[in-house]
Each structure stands twice: as C-alpha cells, then as structure tokens.
Amino acid sequence: MAIEDDVLVIGGGLAGTTAALAAAAEGAQVRLVTHKQSTLRHASGLIDILGYTPEGDGPIVDPYEALAALPEGHPYERVGTDAVRDALSFFDEIAGDEYAGSHTEANALVPTHGGTVKPTARYPSSTAAGLASLPEDTLLVGFETLSDFDAPLAASHLEAAGAPFTARGVTVPFPGIVRDDAKINRYAHLLDREETVQTGAGETSARDALAATVEPHLEGEPRVGFPAIMGDEHPAEVRADLEDALGVDVFEVPMGPPSLPGMRLEDLMYDALKDAGVRITSGVPVVDYERDGGAIDHVLVDRHGQEIPHRADQYVLATGGLVGKGVRSERERVFEPIFDCYVPHAADRYDWFVEDVFGEQPYARFGLVPDRELRPLDADDEPEFSNLRAVGAVLGGYDYAAEKSGAGVSLATGYVAGGRAGAEASG
Amino acid sequence: MSDAERPMDDHVPGEEEGFEPIQVFPEAEEMDLRPGADNCYKCSTCDTNCPVAEVDDEFPGPKFQGPEQWRLKRQEDHDIDDSVMKCSNCMRCDSACPSEVPLSQMHNTARAEYVEENMSTFSREYLRNRMLSNYRTLAPLAATFPRTANFVMGLSVTKWMGEKVLGITSEREFPEFAKTTFREWWSDRGGAKVENEDKRIAYFHGCYSNYNTTEVAKALVRVYEHFGYEVMVPEQACSGTPMFANGMLDDARRAAETNVRELAAAIEDGADIVASCSSCSMSIRQEYPELFDFEGTEEVAENTWDAVEYLRVNEDLEGALEGTEVEDANFAYHAPCHSRNQGLDGQTIEVMSAIDGIEAEDVGKSCSGISGTYGWKEENYETSMKIGEEMFEHMEEADATTGLTECPTCSMQMEHGTGYEIRHTLQVLEAALLGTELEAT
Numbered sequence: 102m103a104i105e106d107d108v109l110v111i112g113g114g115l116a117g118t119t120a121a122l123a124a125a126a127e128g129a130q131v132r133l134v135t136h137k138q139s140t141l142r143h144a145s146g147l148i149d150i151l152g153y154t155p156e157g158d159g160p161i162v163d164p165y166e167a168l169a170a171l172p173e174g175h176p177y178e179r180v181g182t183d184a185v186r187d188a189l190s191f192f193d194e195i196a197g198d199e200y201a202g203s204h205t206e207a208n209a210l211v212p213t214h215g216g217t218v219k220p221t222a223r224y225p226s227s228t229a230a231g232l233a234s235l236p237e238d239t240l241l242v243g244f245e246t247l248s249d250f251d252a253p254l255a256a257s258h259l260e261a262a263g264a265p266f267t268a269r270g271v272t273v274p275f276p277g278i279v280r281d282d283a284k285i286n287r288y289a290h291l292l293d294r295e296e297t298v299q300t301g302a303g304e305t306s307a308r309d310a311l312a313a314t315v316e317p318h319l320e321g322e323p324r325v326g327f328p329a330i331m332g333d334e335h336p337a338e339v340r341a342d343l344e345d346a347l348g349v350d351v352f353e354v355p356m357g358p359p360s361l362p363g364m365r366l367e368d369l370m371y372d373a374l375k376d377a378g379v380r381i382t383s384g385v386p387v388v389d390y391e392r393d394g395g396a397i398d399h400v401l402v403d404r405h406g407q408e409i410p411h412r413a414d415q416y417v418l419a420t421g422g423l424v425g426k427g428v429r430s431e432r433e434r435v436f437e438p439i440f441d442c443y444v445p446h447a448a449d450r451y452d453w454f455v456e457d458v459f460g461e462q463p464y465a466r467f468g469l470v471p472d473r474e475l476r477p478l479d480a481d482d483e484p485e486f487s488n489l490r491a492v493g494a495v496l497g498g499y500d501y502a503a504e505k506s507g508a509g510v511s512l513a514t515g516y517v518a519g520g521r522a523g524a525e526a527s528g
Numbered sequence: 529m530s531d532a533e534r535p536m537d538d539h540v541p542g543e544e545e546g547f548e549p550i551q552v553f554p555e556a557e558e559m560d561l562r563p564g565a566d567n568c569y570k571c572s573t574c575d576t577n578c579p580v581a582e583v584d585d586e587f588p589g590p591k592f593q594g595p596e597q598w599r600l601k602r603q604e605d606h607d608i609d610d611s612v613m614k615c616s617n618c619m620r621c622d623s624a625c626p627s628e629v630p631l632s633q634m635h636n637t638a639r640a641e642y643v644e645e646n647m648s649t650f651s652r653e654y655l656r657n658r659m660l661s662n663y664r665t666l667a668p669l670a671a672t673f674p675r676t677a678n679f680v681m682g683l684s685v686t687k688w689m690g691e692k693v694l695g696i697t698s699e700r701e702f703p704e705f706a707k708t709t710f711r712e713w714w715s716d717r718g719g720a721k722v723e724n725e726d727k728r729i730a731y732f733h734g735c736y737s738n739y740n741t742t743e744v745a746k747a748l749v750r751v752y753e754h755f756g757y758e759v760m761v762p763e764q765a766c767s768g769t770p771m772f773a774n775g776m777l778d779d780a781r782r783a784a785e786t787n788v789r790e791l792a793a794a795i796e797d798g799a800d801i802v803a804s805c806s807s808c809s810m811s812i813r814q815e816y817p818e819l820f821d822f823e824g825t826e827e828v829a830e831n832t833w834d835a836v837e838y839l840r841v842n843e844d845l846e847g848a849l850e851g852t853e854v855e856d857a858n859f860a861y862h863a864p865c866h867s868r869n870q871g872l873d874g875q876t877i878e879v880m881s882a883i884d885g886i887e888a889e890d891v892g893k894s895c896s897g898i899s900g901t902y903g904w905k906e907e908n909y910e911t912s913m914k915i916g917e918e919m920f921e922h923m924e925e926a927d928a929t930t931g932l933t934e935c936p937t938c939s940m941q942m943e944h945g946t947g948y949e950i951r952h953t954l955q956v957l958e959a960a961l962l963g964t965e966l967e968a969t
C-alpha cells in the first residue's frame with residue numbers, strides 16, 4: 102500500500118509551504134514531505150519581492166512596476182505580475198497582523214544589523230516602528246555577549262547612509278546571560294518565559310531587568326531598536342512590555358543567520374498548514390520515483406532504510422537551491438537529484454563561478470527551467486512530467502541574493518503551482 | 529554576513545577552486561569523525577534546535593559538541609569537553625543540519641571517549657550512569673518481586689538515598705513494575721495465536737513495555753493478530769538508547785550484538801521487525817549502522833519498523849479504522865523527538881482522525897525534556913523540567929486530560945508535569961479495532 106493523497110509537495114521551505122496551502126485552498130488533500138530544515142531559519146523574515154534589478158540597479162521603489170522589465174525565463178515573468186500580487190495577498194491573509202507593509206505597493210526600507218537599509222515588500226510587525234523612512238531619532242541597543250550586532254557601528258552606518266534622523270548606539274550587558282556564546286534561543290527563551298534573573302538590584306524578571314538596563318541610556322529618543330532576539334513564542338508580548346516599561350516605541354533589527362524572525366515565519370507557515378489540514382511528514386527525504394508513462398506514479402520516501410511509496414495525482418517540487426539541496430553539484434555536473442530534471446550549465450566547471458566572490462556568480466542562477474505552468478522542461482523544451490511542477494529556489498533564471506527576490510519568488514511560484522496542482526487533483 | 533544586508537551567495541562548501549572531496553566515512557569501525565566536521569558550514573541551525581542550549585546557556589550547543597570539537601581534536605591532542613555529558617541525546621540537531629553533518633554519531637562517539645578517558649569507573653557519577661543505563665539488568669529483579677520493588681521504590685527514604693548517594697532525583701516517581709511481565713504473559717498465553725507463513729513480524733518490545741507498561745505490548749500483539757500476523761517474540765537485550773546517552777558504548781555494543789543476532793535470525797524466518805517504542809526503533813534503524821558493524825547490522829536496520837508505520841504501509845490501516853469508534857476520547861498528543869527523526873511526527877494524528885469519537889490534538893514541536901535517563905539525574909532535573917514547560921502548557925491548553933505518545937520516558941514526563949494519564953497509540957488502535965476498553969498503563 103502506498104500512502105496516498107491528492108497533492109504531494111516535496112520540500113518544506115517558504116515555497117513548499119505556500120504551495121501546500123494554495124493546493125489545500127482548492128480543496129485537495131495535501132501532504133508535505135520535507136527533509137532537513139529549510140532556509141527559513143537563515144532568512145531575515147523579510148518578504149522581498151524585488152529590491153534590485155538583475156543588472157544591480159536600485160533600490161527599487163515600486164517592485165511591481167519593475168517586474169514588467171524582467172527577462173524571459175525569470176520566474177516572475179513565467180507567472181506574470183498579477184499572480185505576484187495575488188500571492189502577496191494570499192500571504193497577507195496567512196500572516197494576519199504578524200506582518201506589515203500591505204498598505205502600499207512601494208518597497209519599505211528596513212534597517213538591518215549592519216546599518217544598511219533593505220528594500221522589502223512585507224516585514225514582521227516587530228520591525229515596523231524602525232522603518233528608515235520614519236523621521237524619528239533612534240537609539241540602537243546591542244549586547245556585550247552578542248557580537249553579531251554592533252549597535253554604535255550600525256547607528257553610524259545608518260547616519261552615513263543618509264537616514265532622515267539621528268541614530269545612536271549603546272552596548273549593554275544582557276541580564277541573565279553569562280556565557281558569551283549563548284544561543285539566540287536562549288535570549289528569546291529568557292524573555293518569553295520571564296525567567297527570574299540576578300541583577301545588581303536583586304532578583305527581577307527578565308523583561309523588567311532588560312528595561313531597567315536600557316532606561317538610563319535613553320536621551321529622549323522616541324524609539325529603541327534591539328537585535329531580533331526579543332522572544333520566540335511571545336514576541337509581541339515581550340515588545341509590548343518593554344514599550345510600557347520604557348515609554349517609547351520598540352522595534353527589532355533583523356539579524357543574520359540563524360534568525361528568529363525567520364523561525365517565527367516558519368512557525369506561522371506550519372501553523373497555517375496544520376489549520377488547513379495539510380499532512381506533514383518531516384525529517385525524511387524523497388529519494389526516488391516510479392514513472393507511469395509521461396507522469397510520476399509515486400515517489401519513494403526514505404525512512405531510515407525503508408523506502409515508503411507515497412502516491413498523489415499531482416506533485417510539486419520545492420526542494421530549494423544549492424543550499425536546500427534541491428540542486429546539487431559534483432565535479433562534472435549540476436543536477437536535480439530526485440527526478441533528474443534538466444539543469445542547464447556550462448560543460449566546464451571553471452565557468453560555473455567567477456573569481457570575485459561578490460561578482461555575478463553563474464551558479465547563483467542554476468536551476469530548473471519551467472514553462473508558464475511551472476512544469477520543469479527537459480533539454481528539448483518539453484515538460485519532464487505531466488504532473489510535476491517546480492517552485493522556489495529549485496528554479497533557475499534568477500539570482501535571489503543579488504535581486505533580493507527570494508521570498509517573493511517562493512511565494513509567487515508556490516501560490517501558482519500549488520493552486521493549479523490542487524485544482525487539477527481535486528477537479 | 530547576512531542576507532539582510534548583503535547579497536548572499538548561495539555558497540556551497542566545496543565549490544571553490546582546488547577543493548578535493550573528502551571521504552566522509554572512512555571505515556565505520558574506526559569511527560574517526562573528524563573529516564565529517566568539514567561538512568559543517570557553521571550555519572548554527574543545529575544550535576537553534578537544541579532544547580538544552582535554549583534553557584541553559586552553560587551548554588555550548590551541538591555545533592560545538594560535534595564538528596568544532598572534532599576539528600579541535602584534529603589540530604592537537606584535545607580532550608573531549610565535559611559538557612558533552614549535558615547533551616540529552618534527543619537527536620534534534622541531527623535532523624536539523626542542512627549539511628549532512630553526522631551530529632549524533634559524533635556525540636555518541638565523543639561521549640564514549642569521554643567516559644572511557646575522563647570518568648573514573650569508581651566515581652559516583654559513573655556508577656549512577658551505569659546503573660541507569662542498565663535499567664534492564666535491574667528490572668528483572670524488581671519484576672520478580674514487583675510488590676516489594678514498588679513499595680521500596682516509593683519509600684521516601686529510598687528516594688532520599690537515591691538522591692544523596694546516587695544522584696538520582698527524588699522529584700520523580702519510580703515507574704511501577706508490572707505484576708506479570710509481558711514475556712511471562714506471552715508464555716502463559718502459549719505464544720502466538722495466529723500462524724501465518726506469509727505475514728510474520730518479530731516484536732522488539734524493549735525493556736519498558738516488558739516490565740512496566742505491558743498493556744502496550746499486549747495491544748501490539750492483539751492489533752497485529754487482528755490483521756492476521758503471526759507474532760514472534762525473539763530473545764532480546766536493551767536497544768542501547770540509554771547506554772549511548774551515557775557514553776556506555778561497550779554495554780551498548782554487547783546489547784546490540786545480541787539484538788542483531790536474534791533479529792537477523794527472525795528475518796531469516798521470514799519476519800519483519802517492529803518496535804512499539806520510538807527510541808528503540810530509532811536506535812536499531814539509525815544508531816546501530818552508524819556505530820556497529822556486526823554481521824547483519826544493516827539488514828536488521830533496514831527491516832525494522834515503527835509498529836504503526838508498518839501497518840500503514842502494509843495494510844489499509846486507515847480503511848480498517850473507517851467506521852470504528854472509541855467513545856469520547858480526547859487526547860493531547862506529543863510527538864517524541866525520536867519519532868520526529870524518523871518522519872513519524874504526523875502519523876498518530878492522521879491515524880486517529882480516521883476513528884470516530886476521538887479528538888487528538890498535537891501539542892507542538894517542543895521536546896518533552898526528559899530524554900530517557902537524562903531527566904532522572906539530579907543535576908539535570910531542573911533543566912529537564914524547564915524544557916518540558918512548553919509541552920506542559922500546551923497540554924493544559926488542549927481540550928483533553930489524557931496524553932498520548934509513543935515514547936515511554938516522554939510519557940513519564942508528560943504525566944509528571946501535568947498529572948494526566950498517558951496512553952500509547954497502539955492502545956487506542958486496540959480499543960478501536962477490537963472494541964476493548966482503553967486500559968490504563
């Protein structure tokens with residue numbers, strides 16, 4: 102017996118979870134199989150549509166306007182601008198008030214932990230009070246034990262970048278943390294759980310202690326920015342308590358990987374999957390498949406040695422790029438490991454990258470070539486299978502890192518492919 | 529560098545010029561994991577999944593315990609850091625790592641090396657750990673005199689002695705010993721009731737369902753016989769899970785040798801292996817082939833299944849459950865870490881949804897915190913309860929006062945933290961398919 106569903110999504114990153122939700126919204130019984138953790142844990146949690154053009158121009162003010170100029174084969178060109186808008190609305194409904202930015206089509210500018218500003222379409226509500234376009238003086242607070250965020254440096258970078266306000270940074274100890282390489286979850290846990298901590302003034306709760314540490318450094322700034330470690334389960338509550346205690350707006354500055362806002366986004370998506378009745382099998386990879394003519398009959402999931410058949414009408418491949426392991430490289434070739442879908446690349450591996458690490462890397466664009474239905478095409482431009490679609494970073498033709506388009510492409514392609522797969526399977 | 533500020537190159541270790549692929553696993557028996565450390569690109573995903581690091585910042589986390597420690601060892605003659613004994617062996621880091629670093633294998637070997645080289649065999653800690661991990665050798669004694677054992681274990685003076693002399697926390701209730709062990713019940717019953725050459729399973733019951741929660745083991749037998757299986761109950765030793773977690777690799781090896789031999793023989797007789805405890809199946813499926821290479825280890829690993837998973841794949845379990853009913857049963861379900869690692873975290877909820885009258889709510893992804901013998905140690909008790917807090921809260925928020933899980937120690941923790949009675953999925957299947965009462969364990 103195979104385990105059977107209408108739609109099977111392979112890969113549980115932003116693209117896969119979106120596809121699964123879109124398919125479930127069409128009434129299909131959906132299963133999502135995912136192996137390791139996705140790049141959501143590294144991601145800043147910002148939803149970028151397009152921050153820079155493929156030529157590197159930007160920051161872009163209106164991403165939708167810029168979509169029209171993208172080259173043929175770019176995932177956005179494949180699905181079309183309207184689908185990108187619809188996908189973002191779909192996301193807005195899932196995210197509810199956990200995300201902000203839907204009031205305008207223009208990109209927002211979010212200050213990051215290095216003191217640069219990043220153009221993005223949606224941002225966690227926890228960062229909303231910190232937008233660089235708000236002309237309010239800002240105090241940034243860093244912690245002695247958290248070397249990833251140098252608040253004074255970030256503040257001076259912000260000012261140098263022409264922010265319309267004054268920014269100052271201070272570095273303070275984090276009450277309750279002793280170890281200088283404590284994990285970010287440890288900080289978040291202390292605040293979430295309101296653990297009791299020792300301070301000079303005796304024992305207090307973690308949030309009170311933090312507010313008391315920061316208070317003397319305020320010089321009338323109406324907003325204070327902390328690195329994004331302010332709670333995991335209850336970030337809104339943590340922020341509200343700090344705002345009450347300090348009497349100012351509090352916001353989070355997105356951090357590098359691993360990133361709590363990315364993890365919260367992951368939780369958001371997985372909670373939505375649970376509510377939508379999507380079945381989730383995680384911790385195990387899809388390793389192989391059986392064909393039935395031009396279609397996939399079933400795939401095999403490796404559960405520690407046993408290969409368990411999983412069958413569906415429609416399949417969505419969302420296994421990520423080189424990081425997610427959806428596209429792999431060996432010395433001789435670049436390939437897609439489950440279905441061996443066609444991945445165009447230069448024959449000589451020395452043409453896969455350029456010397457300058459910040460140069461435009463050809464390998465950044467490696468990936469599958471889809472038709473407008475998002476079915477991956479073989480070398481002759483024919484769909485590899487009639488019932489397979491591909492979404493997110495496994496697709497080629499774009500460089501999400503340079504364009505700042507990762508989450509947007511995942512949402513748009515996941516939404517389109519998941520919706521079509523769901524409609525076909527249940528229709 | 530972060531994507532938040534600068535273009536991220538989708539960098540894969542190994543793409544740079546001059547890179548030579550390194551053989552990650554030279555020879556299993558050498559267990560030199562240093563080369564595997566090179567796969568780590570320091571993304572810290574493992575660290576953000578470690579339940580111990582989340583509540584105790586003195587624990588340096590899996591990235592340090594695994595790849596960094598092995599890397600240090602390669603450079604010079606470094607001792608294993610004693611913090612490795614604070615790892616609970618939940619193996620969450622293992623399934624988190626996007627880069628195929630064999631974290632739990634590294635931890636298991638590091639722990640063994642630490643115990644071998646840095647822990648005196650006369651120390652209280654060593655004795656205590658040895659005793660806890662060899663629960664199986666003490667249990668038969670207790671099982672011979674279950675009343676006495678239950679009485680003595682419950683005495684406050686025994687608990688006090690346990691804590692003061694052995695470092696076993698007095699906060700916990702010792703699990704009750706069954707008056708008749710599962711194996712005794714099995715032989716009194718005259719063994720299998722169904723004979724079937726074509727459908728045969730060998731049951732790895734593990735220690736706990738033999739000596740303590742015998743109802744789980746009996747439920748397995750009845751459910752499998754209901755589907756027409758011939759059940760075999762081969763000789764067996766402890767799965768080794770508590771021994772790995774305590775760095776008692778020699779003890780684990782001895783136990784594994786017996787198990788591999790007996791289970792391989794059952795496979796010869798045409799059986800597949802099924803286990804009802806998620807740590808037992810994890811151990812046989814993953815840790816055995818990672819750590820040992822007795823003849824047949826791979827074959828045994830490949831033919832071992834979780835008991836419910838086996839029925840789902842080989843029978844139409846959900847079809848058989850259509851139309852069955854269990855009266856008004858609400859459960860708060862916790863997926864054990866060792867089920868998650870096997871891709872089984874969603875299974876119980878899916879299966880339960882086929883039975884009428886049952887509401888089973890998943891209480892989320894947090895670790896229960898007990899991790900076998902870990903939470904029994906006086907020095908870990910507080911950490912263990914802090915980790916469990918989130919699960920307790922979610923259980924209490926759920927619309928149920930009975931817990932459900934497949935791991936015996938998770939169920940102890942669930943009961944300890946909430947006072948709920950806890951059931952095993954197999955018991956619910958038994959009630960649905962055979963109309964029996966849902967018995968207490």
Ligand SMILES: Cc1cc2nc3c(=O)[nH]c(=O)nc-3n(C[C@H](O)[C@H](O)[C@H](O)COP(=O)(O)OP(=O)(O)OC[C@H]3O[C@@H](n4cnc5c(N)ncnc54)[C@H](O)[C@@H]3O)c2cc1C
Nearest residue numbers: 112114115116136137140143387421425493494507508531
């Ligand atoms: C470090 C980093 C930071 C980023 N930051 C941002 C950002 O700030 N903003 C932004 O918009 N974008 C960002 N991105 C990009 C963005 O996260 C990705 O482009 C995009 O979301 C890709 O998602 P995905 O779902 O396609 O793939 P992934 O997130 O890579 O997920 C793929 C999933 O598939 C699973 N998988 C792989 N093979 C199998 C298999 N055989 N069987 C089952 N499962 C399998 C993997 O385990 C993984 O869970 C970042 C990317 C990285 C690497």
Ligand code: SF4
Nearest residue numbers: 578615616618619621
């Ligand atoms: S096994 Fe669990 S406790 Fe040990 S390092 Fe890994 S995640 Fe942490």
Ligand code: SF4
Nearest residue numbers: 568569571572574625
């Ligand atoms: S998750 Fe894997 S690659 Fe990342 S730091 Fe941990 S061991 Fe290294």
